[in-house]
Amino acid sequence: MNRRLTHKVLLLHLSIVAGLFLAQFFLPEYHHTNLARIMVLATFAAGYNVLFGYTGLMSLGHAMFFAAGMYATGLSVYYLDFGALSAFFLGIAAAAAVAVLFGLFALRTSGVSFLIVTMMFGQACYLTILYFNTITLGDQGFTLSNNLAPLEIGQQQFAFSNPSVKFNGAWILFSISFVLSMVIAASPLGRVLVAIRENDERTKLLGYNTYLYKLMALVVSGSIAGAAGAGYALLFSYVGASFAAILYSIYPLLWTLLGGAGTTLGPLIGTGTMFYLIDIASGYTTAYLFVVGGSLLILVLWFPKGIVGSIRDRWIKWLP
Amino acid sequence: MAAVAPLLRTRELSKRFDGVVAVDSVDFSLARNEIRAVIGPNGAGKTTLVSLICGRHTPSSGQITFEGQDITRLKPWTRATNGIVYTFQVTSIYKTLSCYENVALAVQKAIVRNPWSRLFGSESKISEGVWTALDEAGFSGMSDRIAGELSYGHQRMLEVAMTLSLHPKLLILDEPTQGLAQAEIDDLCTRVRRIAEKVTVLIIEHNMPVVLDLAETITVMDNGQIIAEGSPYEIENNPLVQEAYLGH
Ligand SMILES: Nc1ncnc2c1ncn2[C@@H]1O[C@H](COP(=O)(O)OP(=O)(O)OP(=O)(O)O)[C@@H](O)[C@H]1O
Ligand SMILES: [Mg+2]
Numbered sequence: 001m002n003r004r005l006t007h008k009v010l011l012l013h014l015s016i017v018a019g020l021f022l023a024q025f026f027l028p029e030y031h032h033t034n035l036a037r038i039m040v041l042a043t044f045a046a047g048y049n050v051l052f053g054y055t056g057l058m059s060l061g062h063a064m065f066f067a068a069g070m071y072a073t074g075l076s077v078y079y080l081d082f083g084a085l086s087a088f089f090l091g092i093a094a095a096a097a098v099a100v101l102f103g104l105f106a107l108r109t110s111g112v113s114f115l116i117v118t119m120m121f122g123q124a125c126y127l128t129i130l131y132f133n134t135i136t137l138g139d140q141g142f143t144l145s146n147n148l149a150p151l152e153i154g155q156q157q158f159a160f161s162n163p164s165v166k167f168n169g170a171w172i173l174f175s176i177s178f179v180l181s182m183v184i185a186a187s188p189l190g191r192v193l194v195a196i197r198e199n200d201e202r203t204k205l206l207g208y209n210t211y212l213y214k215l216m217a218l219v220v221s222g223s224i225a226g227a228a229g230a231g232y233a234l235l236f237s238y239v240g241a242s243f244a245a246i247l248y249s250i251y252p253l254l255w256t257l258l259g260g261a262g263t264t265l266g267p268l269i270g271t272g273t274m275f276y277l278i279d280i281a282s283g284y285t286t287a288y289l290f291v292v293g294g295s296l297l298i299l300v301l302w303f304p305k306g307i308v309g310s311i312r313d314r315w316i317k318w319l320p
Numbered sequence: 321m322a323a324v325a326p327l328l329r330t331r332e333l334s335k336r337f338d339g340v341v342a343v344d345s346v347d348f349s350l351a352r353n354e355i356r357a358v359i360g361p362n363g364a365g366k367t368t369l370v371s372l373i374c375g376r377h378t379p380s381s382g383q384i385t386f387e388g389q390d391i392t393r394l395k396p397w398t399r400a401t402n403g404i405v406y407t408f409q410v411t412s413i414y415k416t417l418s419c420y421e422n423v424a425l426a427v428q429k430a431i432v433r434n435p436w437s438r439l440f441g442s443e444s445k446i447s448e449g450v451w452t453a454l455d456e457a458g459f460s461g462m463s464d465r466i467a468g469e470l471s472y473g474h475q476r477m478l479e480v481a482m483t484l485s486l487h488p489k490l491l492i493l494d495e496p497t498q499g500l501a502q503a504e505i506d507d508l509c510t511r512v513r514r515i516a517e518k519v520t521v522l523i524i525e526h527n528m529p530v531v532l533d534l535a536e537t538i539t540v541m542d543n544g545q546i547i548a549e550g551s552p553y554e555i556e557n558n559p560l561v562q563e564a565y566l567g568h
Contacts (some may be wrong), residue, residue, distance in 0.1 A: 003444050188428050188446070189439040195425050198414045205374060205412075207400035207429045207486065 005186035010318055011265065013182050017175045024167045034279070036167045038272050039174035040232050041255070045267030046177040047224025048252035053262035054190060055217040056197025058115050060249045061122025062225050067129065067244035068095040069226030071136060074239030077144050084160070086150045086294020088230045096219055098125075103218040106213060110200070119249070126244040141240025144233060146233040165184070166235045173231045174268070177224050181264040184220070193217055194262070225252070254292065257299050260306030264320050269307050325388055327352045328404075328490060329521050333382030334335040334544075335368050342368040344544035345382070350490070355512070356536035357553075359528075361564060366524045367409050370492045373522075375399045385502065388492070400516040401429075402543055403489030407496060408561070409524070411475045413482070415468030419459055422467050424450045426485035445539065449485065457481035458507075473504040484515065489516060493523045497530055509533055524568045 023035060044066055051057050072094030076082040082090065106117045129138040133312050150159040158165045184190045195203040196210050204210050242248070251274075259270025274295065281291040303310060312319040326349040335343040342365045350356055358366050371377045373384060375396030384392045391399055400406075415421050423456075432438050433522035454463055457477055467478055476496060483491060493512070497505045505527070512521060512534055525531050531538060531552070538555045540548040542564040548555055555561055 183440070187440045188432065188443075190435070191428065192424060194417070194421075195414060198416055199412060201376070202408075202412045202414065203425070204396045205376065205400055205406050206426055206482070207397050209395070209397045237417065 005182070005320075006318065008318060009182065009186065012319075013179060016265070016268075017178065020174070021168075021171055024164065024171075029163075031209075032163060032167060034275065035272075036163075036170040036235065038268075039170040039276050040228055040235060041251070041275070042268040042271040043091035043174045043177045043231065043269050044225050044228035045252045045255040045259070046181050046222045047226075047228060048172075049181065049221075049256045049261060049263075049267050050184065050193075050224065051217050051221035052253065052261075053256055053266065054193040054197065055214060056187065057110075057214065057217070058253070059118040060115055060246070060253065061102075061118030061120075061125075062221075062252050063244050063246065064122045064125035065095045065098060065181075065222035065225035066229035066232075066248060066252075067125060067241075068098045068222075069229030070233045070239055070243055071129065071229075072226075073230035073242075074142070074144060074233040075136070077147050077233075078142060078239075081147060081149075083149060084234050088227075088234060091230025091233070092227050093225050095229065096223040098226075099219045099222025100215070102222070103215045107214050107218065119246070122244075122246065122249050126241065126246070129241045129244050136241065137239075138241035141238060141242070144237045144239065148234065148237065160234060160237060169231065169235045173227060176229070178264065178268070180224070181267075182320060185264055189213075199234070248291075254296055254299075256306075258295065258306055260308030260310070260312070263306070263308040263312060266306055266308040273307065324351065327387060328352055329371070329385045330369075331383045331385075333369070333372060333384060334380045335365075335372055335377055336380045341544050343372060343379075346544070346546055348539065350520060350522060353516070353518075353520055354514045354537060355535050356524065356537050356539060357531040358522065358539045358541060359526070359531060360541035361504060364541040366541050367494055368524065368544075370406065370524065370543065374404050374408070374492060375395070400486065403487075404492070405483045405486050405488035405490070406492045407476075407479050407483050407494060409494040409498070411472070411479050413467050413475055413479050417467060418464050419454065419467055420450055420463040420471070423453050423457075423459075423482055423485055426482040427453060430486050439562060453481055453485045457484075473500050476500060477504075477508070480511070488519055490520045490522060493521065493525075495524050495526060497525065497527050500554045505530060523528060 008191065024032060027035060048062050051059055069091035073087040073091035076087045076090050086101065098198055102121055106114060106121065109117050129136045133139060145161065148160060150157045192203065192208055192213050196213060200210055229243065255270040255274055258274055259266030259268065277291055277295065278288050282288040305313060308319065329349040330346055333343060333346045334341065346369060358365055368377065372379050375394065379392065383390060384405060386402065424446055429447050431445065431449055432441055454460060459481065467475060470478065480496065496508055500508065509530060515521065523534060537549065538552055539546055539563050540555060547560050547564060548558045
């Protein structure tokens with residue numbers, strides 16, 4: 001099957017974008033808030049998926065890109081009174097810069113060594129944030145609600161404390177990352193990324209500079225993760241070092257695996273499923289991390305392709 | 321003849337794998353548009369030699385020139401882009417992808433020039449090239465088949481189709497007939513002869529009828545060195561060659 005941008009594919013993706021938008025008019029308040037959060041985290045997963053799902057590079061350090069976006073945005077609002085939009089774009093730029101620097105080092109390695117290097121860099125970022133505690137307010141975190149001016153577009157003012165602004169902000173963020181994933185998956189670029197995942201040496205000898213392609217994938221991946229971090233800071237008004245910790249590098253891996261690595265829909269489905277799994281489990285036990293570990297185990301053993309990956313294998317072969 | 325610059329030349333080219341000298345100070349050259357066969361016993365260093373030429377391995381010492389240019393330090397992708405294309409001894413294709421996608425990767429590389437189109441260009445121009453290549457290779461109607469599920473012979477031919485879609489100047493075939501049925505071997509020979517009208521072909525082969533059928537000149541390797549080079553008749557009657565084969 002060649003997975004290109006057909007009308008079917010386009011229609012499916014636009015329906016999902018439209019469906020998510022409409023959901024805000026029907027969902028009860030509790031799930032309304034949850035879905036906003038899920039969409040921001042799914043954006044993080046969508047970014048992760050570009051590197052892991054399509055290019056085949058497993059990272060355990062993606063929290064550093066999320067945190068780079070979150071802190072660049074948060075600190076510029078907190079100390080420099082940046083507006084929401086300029087802070088947001090600064091967040092993306094910071095994550096992209098971290099990705100380029102990191103890629104120049106880490107992409108010399110592959111496989112398990114790459115995994116270890118990502119983990120080490122991720123931990124280094126986390127410790128750096130804690131080390132500069134006086135500036136970053138890392139261990140206790142800080143809120144933006146007193147510093148962040150409402151977003152003004154034309155005559156309209158959008159206050160981030162308004163649930164509807166949160167939801168639609170999250171919706172825009174996710175929709176862009178989702179459509180971008182679809183475009184990449186269907187593009188000549190996506191084809192080469194998948195080729196690298198499937199057979200790196202063959203791809204090199206076909207004449208592709210695989211190093212450069214991996215760097216591109218890493219920067220796109222890191223930038224999307226950074227956008228999610230920046231969006232999280234603005235929409236949920238909180239910045240803290242816990243988002244740079246290893247758990248936030250494991251989460252996007254889990255969400256992507258659960259939903260289906262290398263599928264455009266996987267990150268959303270995986271993030272949503274895991275979110276509600278934990279939500280339900282924490283009603284019964286405080287040890288909800290067991291749920292995280294348990295689901296990872298079940299996944300690896302029985303559903304290596306995740307939810308959407310299995311659906312694609314069995315029924316809907318044209319899913320990108 | 322001697323005045324014509326060779327397409328490819330190696331000078332004192334060596335490759336050591338901790339302890340083993342796989343290629344030992346080899347001076348080798350190829351003229352444009354010839355079909356050259358390289359033969360030699362197992363472990364002679366044939367695959368290593370062509371791997372140095374296409375950039376899979378970096379040489380321990382020595383020099384490689386292609387079209388008069390020093391390519392010793394060039395990356396494998398640059399060499400492929402310049403026209404040196406390799407088909408693996410152990411077939412290397414994208415086993416989980418369709419035949420269409422396999423060939424599309426080569427076609428896309430060969431025909432899309434504009435940097436933006438290389439990343440986000442449209443599929444229509446690429447797919448035209450893919451259909452042509454699939455037809456020529458005898459894969460009509462198989463475009464959606466997963467490459468890893470094809471017969472071994474078809475997988476080999478798919479790899480050949482991919483490499484041809486790159487429009488190489490030098491095509492390196494590493495034991496292409498290994499594991500093929502006789503009918504498939506005949507097909508392959510016909511194709512190689514047709515390719516060779518425009519392309520220089522370097523073929524490593526154990527199957528002597530194929531070698532004699534295709535090559536005008538044969539190079540014999542043993543222990544990492546070239547021990548003989550000449551017409552099929554000269555090679556057959558060379559005592560060193562007989563010794564190398566009998567000795568193993
Ligand atoms: N990647 C490698 N690492 C270590 N040793 C290697 C490597 N590749 C080849 N060798 C060694 O180099 C020597 C030459 O191997 P090569 O594969 O080039 O031989 P060949 O002529 O292609 O043999 P065959 O006809 O079996 O394909 C052998 O002794 C082999 O064991
Ligand atoms: Mg060999």
